[in-house]
Amino acid sequence: xxxxxxxxxxxxxxxxxxxxxxxxxxxxxxxxxxxxxxxxxxxxxxxxxxxxxxxxxxxxxxxxxxxxxxxxxxxxxxxxxxxxxxxxxxxxxxxxxxxxxxxxxxxxxxxxxxxxxxxxxxxxxxxxxxxxxxxxxxxxxxxxxxxxxxxxxxxxxxxxxxxxxxxxxxxxxxxxxxxxxxxxxxxxxxxxxxxxxxxxxxxxxxxxxxxxxxxxxxxxxxxxxxxxxxxxxxxxxxxxxxxxxxxxxxxxxxxxxxxxxx
Amino acid sequence: xxxxxxxxxxxxxxxxxxxxxxxxxxxxxxxxxxxxxxxxxxxxxxxxxxxxxxxxxxxxxxxxxxxxxxxxxxxxxxxxxxxxxxxxxxxxxxxxxxxxxxxxxxxxxxxxxxxxxxxxxxxxxxxxxxxxxxxxxxxxxxxxxxxxxxxxxxxxxxxxxxxxxxxxxxxxxxxxxxxxxxxxxxxxxxxxxxxxxxxxxxxxxxxxxxxxxxxxxxxxxxxxxxxxx
Numbered sequence: 001x002x003x004x005x006x007x008x009x010x011x012x013x014x015x016x017x018x019x020x021x022x023x024x025x026x027x028x029x030x031x032x033x034x035x036x037x038x039x040x041x042x043x044x045x046x047x048x049x050x051x052x053x054x055x056x057x058x059x060x061x062x063x064x065x066x067x068x069x070x071x072x073x074x075x076x077x078x079x080x081x082x083x084x085x086x087x088x089x090x091x092x093x094x095x096x097x098x099x100x101x102x103x104x105x106x107x108x109x110x111x112x113x114x115x116x117x118x119x120x121x122x123x124x125x126x127x128x129x130x131x132x133x134x135x136x137x138x139x140x141x142x143x144x145x146x147x148x149x150x151x152x153x154x155x156x157x158x159x160x161x162x163x164x165x166x167x168x169x170x171x172x173x174x175x176x177x178x179x180x181x182x183x184x185x186x187x188x189x190x191x192x193x194x195x196x197x198x199x200x201x202x203x204x205x206x207x208x209x210x211x212x213x214x215x216x217x218x219x220x221x222x223x224x225x226x227x228x229x230x231x232x233x234x235x236x237x238x239x240x241x242x243x244x245x246x247x248x249x250x251x252x253x254x255x256x257x258x259x260x261x262x
Numbered sequence: 263x264x265x266x267x268x269x270x271x272x273x274x275x276x277x278x279x280x281x282x283x284x285x286x287x288x289x290x291x292x293x294x295x296x297x298x299x300x301x302x303x304x305x306x307x308x309x310x311x312x313x314x315x316x317x318x319x320x321x322x323x324x325x326x327x328x329x330x331x332x333x334x335x336x337x338x339x340x341x342x343x344x345x346x347x348x349x350x351x352x353x354x355x356x357x358x359x360x361x362x363x364x365x366x367x368x369x370x371x372x373x374x375x376x377x378x379x380x381x382x383x384x385x386x387x388x389x390x391x392x393x394x395x396x397x398x399x400x401x402x403x404x405x406x407x408x409x410x411x412x413x414x415x416x417x418x419x420x421x422x423x424x425x426x427x428x429x430x431x432x433x434x435x436x437x438x439x440x441x442x443x444x445x446x447x448x449x450x451x452x453x454x455x456x457x458x459x460x461x462x463x464x465x466x467x468x469x470x471x472x473x474x475x476x477x478x479x480x481x482x483x484x485x486x487x488x489x490x491x
Contacts, residue, residue: 026480027389031366035400042404046411046433053429087319089326138431204323242329243419255419255427 086139087204090238094173094203094224102208104192108168108230111159118208121194124149129189129214132261134250136217140258146212148193152186154228166234169211170227178211178222178237179246182230189214189262192225215262216248287466290390294352299462301345306406309338310445313438339413342406361390362399368478369393390479398448405441409434 049056104116128147134140155167160182167185169178184190193212194201201207206223213220219239240246245253251260291299312335315325325331349355368387375385376394386392391399415422415430422430452459458475461467472479 027366027368027387027478028361028364028391031364031369033363034365034369035363035396038397038400039404039407042401042408046404046408046437049433049436050412050426050429053432054425057428057432086317087322088328089323090328092326094326138428204319 086135086137089173089223091173091175096203097172097208097224099208102226104209104226104228106154106158106228106230108228109161109164109232110155110230111161112157114154114158116154118194121149121192121209124153126194127188127191128195129191129212131189131214132259133218134258134261136219136244136248136254136256145195145197146191146193146214147195147198148191148209148212150188151190151192151211151228152188154192155182155185155230158230160230163232164230166231168227168229168231168235169222169225169237170229171222171224172226173224176222176224176238177235178220179231179234179240180213180220181234181247184213184247187215192228193221213248215250215260217244217250217254217256219244220248286469288469288472289465290461290467290472291358291465292352292354293465294349295355295358296462296465298345298349298352298355302342305338305342305345306445309335309342310442312338317438336413336417340410343410346403358390362396365393365396369396373397384477387478388476390476392476394451398444402441402444402448405437405444408437409441412437 099118102118104121106114106116126147127150128145130143130145132140132142133144151167165182167180167182169180171177180190191212191214193210194208196202196205201210206221206225209225211220211222211225219237222237234246236246247253249260250256250262251258312331315321315331316328316335322328350359366389368389370393372386372388372393375381380386412430412434415427416434419427452462455475457468457471
């Protein structure tokens with residue numbers, strides 16, 4: 001303990017005597033500057049935490065994953081880095097759509113604009129992909145299966161006209177939008193997904209139908225997909241207007257270096 | 263203590279042996295200090311609530327509006343230290359910061375008693391602020407600075423290399439529950455002590471309360487301080 005100010009300290013048992021020789025701050029006029037040390041200590045801890053974070057994060061991932069397996073309350077799911085999906089919506093509320101009310105339109109630079117009901121999409125060839133999901137904010141969910149119709153199948157059915165260069169996606173939340181180049185959209189790991197983790201896609205995960213762009217950060221996988229429009233050029237989507245990369249390859253965009261998901 | 267305007271000679275003098283009646287209430291916080299507390303609490307509260315709406319899945323689902331909530335969180339977080347910095351213009355506030363900073367032998371005694379749950383007479387000597395309040399103030403200040411620093415690294419993604427941003431996210435995420443615990447403790451203590459709350463609300467506290475909770479606090483000197491500001 002630092003006693004360099006000890007000479008100015010006074011017996012606490014007799015404040016009146018002590019006060020007589022002290023300033024108007026009374027008993028707290030002197031003493032060690034512990035407050036300052038605590039603040040500096042916190043800053044030091046913060047810096048140390050930054051330095052140790054990569055290692056700590058790996059260790060915690062292991063511990064928390066094990067704890068979450070045995071946790072019936074789900075409390076561990078709220079801890080940082082505990083894994084799992086996080087719900088992000090850009091609007092205040094999102095309408096619910098079911099097999100009756102859901103429609104997916106394909107329009108723009110196509111020969112045969114179309115409208116698909118949920119049953120129509122289910123009747124098309126289904127493909128299942130199992131990859132990691134990587135969010136641009138850092139969380140990653142390993143080995144997640146998505147199942148649905150290849151976007152390429154719908155584009156082929158609609159007949160893309162010459163001059164088209166991109167595909168724009170709109171959502172029935174009324175605000176979100178996304179875009180892919182035509183070349184990206186035709187990849188076979190880009191799905192119009194109807195199922196996730198081998199269950200019908202729930203509302204909070206963007207159901208009944210969402211886009212799934214396996215090789216890109218998850219903001220490209222627009223939830224609540226309601227419109228596919230073939231356009232001449234890429235139009236930046238919702239988050240891309242707010243600074244995110246349009247070509248959102250996992251590991252080589254948005255200044256991040258996560259392991260690629262495809 | 264110099265004569266006060268309310269201590270009119272002769273008003274209550276004939277019946278009493280003392281020349282003046284000690285005032286029943288003593289000044290604890292100036293108007294400036296109370297506003298610093300209020301604005302900091304409002305900013306901190308908005309910052310924590312918006313954080314919860316970004317982070318907790320149930321709330322995120324209920325509230326949505328992610329871009330707006332994120333903006334509220336960033337700005338309230340960045341501005342949380344502002345009332346304190348502006349408050350440095352107040353002499354009374356600077357004096358209280360100095361009191362919070364200094365730990366004397368009585369503070370060590372207070373901490374030992376608190377750890378032993380000792381509430382006996384004289385076991386917890388304290389000046390204007392007790393050792394617990396001092397530690398709370400310092401640790402929360404440090405935490406707010408770390409949160410602001412890591413938050414800025416996450417906000418302005420061009421500031422630092424990516425590894426820093428990931429590490430900043432990690433520190434920010436784990437320090438956040440610690441900050442919430444500190445705040446809950448602070449609010450809980452205030453809920454348990456109406457006179458302490460009255461002090462922050464009105465600026466004055468009961469003299470008996472002050473003598474009991476803060477026996478080493480020179481309330482007279484403070485009266486001068488508070489009137490000066």
